[in-house]
Amino acid sequence: MRIGILNCGGDCPGLNAVIHGVVGAAASKGWETIGFRDGFEGLLPPGDFTFLNPKDTEGILKQGGTILGTTNKGNFAAKVGEGDIARVPQQIVDRAKKTLDQLEIGALVVVGGDGSLTTANQLYEQGWPIIGVPKTIDNDLKATSMTFGFDSAVSTVVDGLDRLYTTAQSHKRVMVLEVMGRHAGWIALWGGMAGAANVILLPEIAFTYEKVAEHLKRREAMGYTSSLVVVAEGAKNPEGHLATVDDNRGGEVRLGGIGEQVAKKIGELTGKETRSTTLGHIQRGGTPTPLDRILGIRFGVMAAQLAGEGKFGQMVSYHSYHVGSVPIKEAVEELRLVESDTEVVKAARAVGVCFGD
Numbered sequence: 001m002r003i004g005i006l007n008c009g010g011d012c013p014g015l016n017a018v019i020h021g022v023v024g025a026a027a028s029k030g031w032e033t034i035g036f037r038d039g040f041e042g043l044l045p046p047g048d049f050t051f052l053n054p055k056d057t058e059g060i061l062k063q064g065g066t067i068l069g070t071t072n073k074g075n076f077a078a079k080v081g082e083g084d085i086a087r088v089p090q091q092i093v094d095r096a097k098k099t100l101d102q103l104e105i106g107a108l109v110v111v112g113g114d115g116s117l118t119t120a121n122q123l124y125e126q127g128w129p130i131i132g133v134p135k136t137i138d139n140d141l142k143a144t145s146m147t148f149g150f151d152s153a154v155s156t157v158v159d160g161l162d163r164l165y166t167t168a169q170s171h172k173r174v175m176v177l178e179v180m181g182r183h184a185g186w187i188a189l190w191g192g193m194a195g196a197a198n199v200i201l202l203p204e205i206a207f208t209y210e211k212v213a214e215h216l217k218r219r220e221a222m223g224y225t226s227s228l229v230v231v232a233e234g235a236k237n238p239e240g241h242l243a244t245v246d247d248n249r250g251g252e253v254r255l256g257g258i259g260e261q262v263a264k265k266i267g268e269l270t271g272k273e274t275r276s277t278t279l280g281h282i283q284r285g286g287t288p289t290p291l292d293r294i295l296g297i298r299f300g301v302m303a304a305q306l307a308g309e310g311k312f313g314q315m316v317s318y319h320s321y322h323v324g325s326v327p328i329k330e331a332v333e334e335l336r337l338v339e340s341d342t343e344v345v346k347a348a349r350a351v352g353v354c355f356g357d
């Protein structure tokens with residue numbers, strides 16, 4: 001048995017733990033693992049790949065990024081806009097399949113987010129031996145209650161808020177922190193709650209600047225001298241518009257800039273000195289947390305197990321502390337978003353967090 005593995009989409013802390021898990025589990029069964037570089041692109045002839053054995057993965061658990069490289073653009077990008085799905089051209093699929101056949105790959109483990117898994121599912125439907133592993137800091141995949149990378153991103157947000165708190169206190173300012181998460185508010189919600197944010201603005205809950213300003217003024221009247229505001233990059237401004245950087249040709253639209261807008265408006269409406277910080281890719285880089293390392297290893301080991309059982313078209317999933325699997329199709333049908341009446345949101349409201357609604 002020979003297993004292929006590739007990462008695609010944005011990188012994410014814990015990717016190397018998955019590689020470590022797949023390679024270790026495969027080797028223990030006497031199987032070989034081949035890692036393809038830069039996602040599906042590594043499958044295009046002549047093929048860009050490397051044989052991986054447990055010695056090659058020694059020491060990579062603690063490394064962020066991925067030793068195999070990745071891309072969220074190129075010939076295999078499936079999600080090209082909000083809700084737009086492109087089919088990978090047949091000629092590209094056929095060329096890549098040749099490499100798979102020549103190398104006698106019995107199972108191809110695709111570690112990706114919803115765009116890459118959409119591509120993976122298209123390939124599975126054409127007969128490829130695909131096993132999916134969910135990956136995204138955004139934690140927005142249906143059919144798994146957690147993806148690795150999310151915990152590391154949240155930790156970075158919390159660290160950022162802890163730092164912003166002390167400077168906010170010293171200067172009696174409002175600090176706005178823009179965080180990633182694409183069209184889902186999980187990073188903002190969890191990071192904001194754990195980092196004691198006073199206002200959390202999510203894509204899923206429409207806000208108005210007036211409500212945010214009222215809340216901040218009320219806090220000031222109560223004697224609080226500073227406030228922390230977390231805004232998800234995918235939060236829409238009250239006119240219903242996303243802030244975008246550019247159209248990231250060949251990939252999905254790039255979000256960014258809402259933090260500056262929110263800070264400016266808060267400053268105008270409250271008269272408080274307000275500053276904005278964008279965490280950006282700092283949330284994606286660096287050392288994975290222990291939770292993400294363990295989740296990554298378990299996902300990798302389960303992927304190898306599914307490969308051995310020939311359970312193609314399945315994606316590793318995590319529910320109620322157990323790692324299992326679900327059809328990839330189920331996972332990519334729609335995004336898992338924050339529900340505004342969920343218990344976590346209610347808990348945040350109960351401790352005084354304002355969502356701007």
Ligand code: F6P
Pocket residue numbers: 010072113136137138180181182233254255284
């Ligand atoms: O999906 C992960 C993610 O980090 C999003 O949170 C963010 O919007 C996007 O990727 C950034 O992508 P890129 O690295 O292409 O700018």
